[in-house]
Amino acid sequence: MSTAIETPRSTETLNYLNTKYGWKSWLFTTDHKRIAILYLISISFFFLLGGIFAMLVRLELATPAGDLFNSDTYNKLFTMHGIVMIFFFLIPSIPATLGNFLIPMMIGAKDLAFPRINLLSWYIYIVAGLIAVGTMAYGGVDTGWTFYPPFSSTYSRTYVVAAAIAVFVSGFSSILTGLNFIVTIHKMRAPGMTFDRLPLFVWAHYATSLIQLLGTPVVAITIALLGLERIFHVGIFDPAIGGDPILFQHLFWFYSHPAVYIMILPGMGVINEIVACFSRKRPFGYPFIAGSSIGIAVLGFLVWGHHMFVTGQSMYASLVFSLLSMAVAVPSAIKVFNWTATMYKGSIRFETPMLYAFGFIGLFTIGGLTGLFLATLATNVHLTDTYFVVAHFHYVMVGGMVLGYLGGLHFWWPKITGRMYPEFWGKLSALIVFVGFNFTFFPQFLAGYAGMPRRYHAYAPEYQVFNVMSTAGASVLGIGFTLPLIYLIWSLFYGPKAPANPWGAKGLEWETSSPPPTYNFDTPPVMNEEAYNYSGDDTGVHVG
Amino acid sequence: MEQQFSSAQLGMWAFLLTEIMFFGGMFGAYTVYRSMYPGAFQSTTHYMNVTLGMANTLVLIASSLTMALAVRSAQVDNQKMLRIMIVLTLFFGFVFLGIKGYEYHEKWVEHLIPGPHFEYNVPNYAHQAQILFFLYFAMTGTHALHMVIGAGLLTYLLIKSYKGSFSSHYYTPVEIIGLYWHFVDIVWIFLFPLLYLIGAHLHA
Amino acid sequence: MTSHQVVPIKVYVAVWAALSILTMTTWQVALIDLGPFNIIAAITIAVVKMLLVVTIFMHVRQADSLTRLYVGAGFLWLVILLGILLCDYLSRSWIPGGQFWPSGPAMIVGG
Numbered sequence: 129m130s131t132a133i134e135t136p137r138s139t140e141t142l143n144y145l146n147t148k149y150g151w152k153s154w155l156f157t158t159d160h161k162r163i164a165i166l167y168l169i170s171i172s173f174f175f176l177l178g179g180i181f182a183m184l185v186r187l188e189l190a191t192p193a194g195d196l197f198n199s200d201t202y203n204k205l206f207t208m209h210g211i212v213m214i215f216f217f218l219i220p221s222i223p224a225t226l227g228n229f230l231i232p233m234m235i236g237a238k239d240l241a242f243p244r245i246n247l248l249s250w251y252i253y254i255v256a257g258l259i260a261v262g263t264m265a266y267g268g269v270d271t272g273w274t275f276y277p278p279f280s281s282t283y284s285r286t287y288v289v290a291a292a293i294a295v296f297v298s299g300f301s302s303i304l305t306g307l308n309f310i311v312t313i314h315k316m317r318a319p320g321m322t323f324d325r326l327p328l329f330v331w332a333h334y335a336t337s338l339i340q341l342l343g344t345p346v347v348a349i350t351i352a353l354l355g356l357e358r359i360f361h362v363g364i365f366d367p368a369i370g371g372d373p374i375l376f377q378h379l380f381w382f383y384s385h386p387a388v389y390i391m392i393l394p395g396m397g398v399i400n401e402i403v404a405c406f407s408r409k410r411p412f413g414y415p416f417i418a419g420s421s422i423g424i425a426v427l428g429f430l431v432w433g434h435h436m437f438v439t440g441q442s443m444y445a446s447l448v449f450s451l452l453s454m455a456v457a458v459p460s461a462i463k464v465f466n467w468t469a470t471m472y473k474g475s476i477r478f479e480t481p482m483l484y485a486f487g488f489i490g491l492f493t494i495g496g497l498t499g500l501f502l503a504t505l506a507t508n509v510h511l512t513d514t515y516f517v518v519a520h521f522h523y524v525m526v527g528g529m530v531l532g533y534l535g536g537l538h539f540w541w542p543k544i545t546g547r548m549y550p551e552f553w554g555k556l557s558a559l560i561v562f563v564g565f566n567f568t569f570f571p572q573f574l575a576g577y578a579g580m581p582r583r584y585h586a587y588a589p590e591y592q593v594f595n596v597m598s599t600a601g602a603s604v605l606g607i608g609f610t611l612p613l614i615y616l617i618w619s620l621f622y623g624p625k626a627p628a629n630p631w632g633a634k635g636l637e638w639e640t641s642s643p644p645p646t647y648n649f650d651t652p653p654v655m656n657e658e659a660y661n662y663s664g665d666d667t668g669v670h671v672g
Numbered sequence: 673m674e675q676q677f678s679s680a681q682l683g684m685w686a687f688l689l690t691e692i693m694f695f696g697g698m699f700g701a702y703t704v705y706r707s708m709y710p711g712a713f714q715s716t717t718h719y720m721n722v723t724l725g726m727a728n729t730l731v732l733i734a735s736s737l738t739m740a741l742a743v744r745s746a747q748v749d750n751q752k753m754l755r756i757m758i759v760l761t762l763f764f765g766f767v768f769l770g771i772k773g774y775e776y777h778e779k780w781v782e783h784l785i786p787g788p789h790f791e792y793n794v795p796n797y798a799h800q801a802q803i804l805f806f807l808y809f810a811m812t813g814t815h816a817l818h819m820v821i822g823a824g825l826l827t828y829l830l831i832k833s834y835k836g837s838f839s840s841h842y843y844t845p846v847e848i849i850g851l852y853w854h855f856v857d858i859v860w861i862f863l864f865p866l867l868y869l870i871g872a873h874l875h876a
Numbered sequence: 877m878t879s880h881q882v883v884p885i886k887v888y889v890a891v892w893a894a895l896s897i898l899t900m901t902t903w904q905v906a907l908i909d910l911g912p913f914n915i916i917a918a919i920t921i922a923v924v925k926m927l928l929v930v931t932i933f934m935h936v937r938q939a940d941s942l943t944r945l946y947v948g949a950g951f952l953w954l955v956i957l958l959g960i961l962l963c964d965y966l967s968r969s970w971i972p973g974g975q976f977w978p979s980g981p982a983m984i985v986g987g
């Protein structure tokens with residue numbers, strides 16, 4: 129197995145981290161675990177970058193006057209915050225890191241179905257990321273992450289085409305990851321790993337991958353058409369020469385609404401695993417949770433028009449979109465009910481991942497329910513393009529996805545790195561993140577409900593109290609996100625060695641050593657029990 | 673081997689799903705504008721070279737046949753026929769691209785390329801017809817790009833087949849590149865009536 | 877996975893002949909003024925041609941149900957996209973009370 133030039137240190141067993149050394153062994157690797165680490169490093173960079181833009185936005189908004197930046201700079205800041213966070217952090221966050229690392233292990237495979245395509249998708253992501261960073265270095269883009277024409281196609285004086293190319297290219301990375309997962313989940317499962325024994329994390333990623341395959345190409349071609357329109361001055365979306373800008377919004381949201389589920393479904397998958405493990409119970413209603421993932425993926429494609437209620441879309445279409453948007457709440461609610469039912473009468477332990485899971489459930493519920501306000505036609509007219517919308521999607525994306533991501537990262541950190549993180553600091557920062565998050569975004573609901581519009585660098589003085597709270601909360605949130613960065617890196621060097629299964633969790637990934645060997649399992653695993661067989665195992669100690 | 677074959681096949685189908693939606697965005701735009709501007713869209717047929725469009729459709733269908741026969745030759749281990757069929761498929765592909773290039777040149781000469789130099793002699797329809805021509809170039813251009821990629825893949829197959837890589841036991845690349853080639857054919861099957869024949873009855 | 881069965885050459889040639897004939901048909905039909913049925917005829921013929929290519933040339937006839945599911949999903953999603961788009965555009969000019977907006981670009985109707 130080892131082709132290393134250096135012989136591994138004798139005290140350590142061979143694993144995927146120490147079989148080979150040197151930058152070549154990383155940049156040309158086809159090991160899904162190493163590619164996951166490459167992704168982890170790259171998305172952390174973009175999370176930091178997007179976070180800096182967010183801090184600058186919040187700083188500007190601390191006072192009602194537009195005093196720190198002029199309006200053009202402010203437009204660029206929130207646009208680049210959106211583009212970086214959505215296309216370069218949230219979309220790849222859980223799938224490309226935890227999903228990449230864990231899916232083959234969870235189903236008992238050696239690797240993904242197409243390891244080289246997996247590496248290719250990381251390189252495509254990096255190329256897209258470099259284009260994005262280059263765009264920003266040259267002066268950025270100010271259209272908002274939504275690239276609405278005719279502003280983006282005709283009037284914006286910033287680097288719209290370059291940013292569009294970055295988004296276009298990053299789409300292919302996302303598509304290839306999804307394609308790889310789908311084939312892997314269908315074709316690489318270990319003996320006994322039937323679909324009804326599949327971990328719910330894998331189910332969630334299957335649904336995510338479907339959206340990536342079916343939605344991403346539509347936004348890719350739409351952004352490409354927009355770029356062509358801007359370069360060649362031909363009108364397909366330009367109303368001045370017979371085009372319809374609303375058509376761009378249709379095609380854009382055909383992807384970008386389901387993209388919300390690309391971002392949240394993997395987070396839900398993580399929460400399933402954490403809740404089951406730390407309640408020491410089989411997930412309540414397994415088939416319903418699995419089915420609701422697929423249901424969300426399918427229904428999610430039928431509701432995109434709720435972003436367009438005030439654009440001049442047909443009111444009959446709006447009625448149908450409104451109704452269907454309400455319907456998506458059903459599978460989402462099924463998940464929340466099932467998580468709480470799983471915890472009911474469980475022997476719950478309050479370790480860091482579980483704290484994040486609690487945060488996720490609470491904040492996602494608020495984010496989801498405020499989504500119903502926005503899906504209602506009459507209230508939408510009042511709330512659209514206000515801070516209420518901003519608060520709503522940050523509750524889902526940060527309160528949901530980022531917390532899910534952090535929870536999952538802590539949960540599987542011992543497996544990924546072979547080291548334990550410091551539990552005290554983990555719990556403390558989970559608490560700080562939760563408090564900081566609510567301080568940042570809850571006031572935005574109130575500001576938005578009172579009528580504060582989004583995307584302005586100056587605002588009426590009566591909104592200042594909300595914005596000062598929000599900015600103060602953002603600094604707390606910033607500390608909460610910085611702490612894990614420090615102690616997780618610290619733990620790589622000084623953390624205690626992790627056992628194979630520190631949480632006493634079920635699942636094939638816990639039955640191999642931490643960190644796992646290059647081909648994941650020393651002997652090919654067989655799944656010979658039901659998924660989440662926590663019954664009769666209340667000690668929390670699992671001999672793997 | 674069987675596992676690898678079926679993984680590659682499912683992977684290609686999943687990729688084609690993506691391709692359907694990639695073209696789907698443009699078909700969506702086409703559907704919307706055609707329903708919005710029926711008169712202008714019908715008037716454009718006058719400027720389309722229906723004969724060449726027909727010819728290209730037949731060429732592409734023939735290339736699909738040779739591609740299918742190439743896969744079959746690999747299945748029955750007929751190496752010589754495999755090479756002949758790949759070469760024929762490539763040949764038809766290039767004929768298609770040649771004809772397409774000639775048509776593009778015609779549009780250039782007639783100032784039918786969308787943009788500042790676009791000229792249309794039905795003034796009421798100038799803007800709206802330009803949208804159709806934009807879609808024409810976007811859709812056939814994307815299609816032609818797929819053909820070029822397909823030609824590259826076929827060249828790869830040809831080289832591999834000269835090295836004797838394929839047999840009745842292993843022909844996965846032939847099969848999945850074949851799927852891709854047939855998909856590109858299907859796109860054209862829709863493009864031809866939708867772009868060339870919208871108002872054919874008016875000009876009959 | 878059973879697509880290793882070899883299809884006889886004559887089946888392929890027959891499909892090719894059918895596709896060529898259908899191409900001629902689609903052209904001839906387009907020359908007749910059928911009103912709204914021109915587009916319906918064109919799409920129907922194209923769908924038939926597509927089905928021929930998909931089932932025979934692309935071996936879906938011999939494929940497992942998973943492959944068929946994916947093929948079906950692809951076309952279903954395309955229909956979802958086009959269908960919902962049309963729902964908006966076709967109903968934009970409807971005015972409550974049964975009056976239809978006079979002809980012209982539907983997009984200027986607004987709220």
Ligand SMILES: [Cu+2]
Binds near residue numbers: 384388431434
């Ligand atoms: Cu939405």
